[in-house]
Amino acid sequence: CITRVVEELGRLDGVVHAAAHWQDFRAMSDVLSSDWANTLAANITAPWALTRAALPHLQAVEDGCAVFVDCECAHTPAVFHGAFGVSKAALRAMVAGWALENPGIRLHTFDPGPMRTTMRLLGYPGHPAESYPLPEIPAEALSALLAPDAAHRAQIASQVHWASDPPPSSAP
DSSP states (O other): HHHHHHHHOOOEEEEEEEEOOOOOOGGGOOHHHHHHHHHHIIIHHHHHHHHHHHHHHHHHHHHOEEEEEEEGGGGGTTTTTTHHHHHHHHHHHHHHOHHOOOSSSSEEEEOOOOOOOOHHHHHTTTTTTGGOOOTHHHHHHHHHOGGGGGSOOOOOOEEEETTTSOOOOOOO
């Protein structure tokens, strides 16, 4: 996947890890072993493997960047978030480790907040869809983290950005 991108485009400037998986929200003692394994595989192992493959290419460009979509449950444990919450906390720790080991690459965790997606509506069926913003709103904030001018900003390593936060200052 990474090799094909580089072959077709000539380089890789950034990666966004936005995929997420959860079966349902339930007590950790009720999570099936297979659901636990599948959630950790999708939410922590897959981003690790993709980052590992992308790393040499991100190091080869002036402003390599990886953004990992985060969730509030990564730093504020919530009831019934089980494997999903654990995987997001592990993701945050992994990003911090990648950042320490690779100071020349910008690595971010980004929490888009609740948004009007199928995943959110399935997880929180009692909340009206209209109460959530459309994904285009946090996508603009995410794009600011990937923008080419980000090379001129102070490095932001393993820092959480909420979709409602303004983009990092462009001052040197």
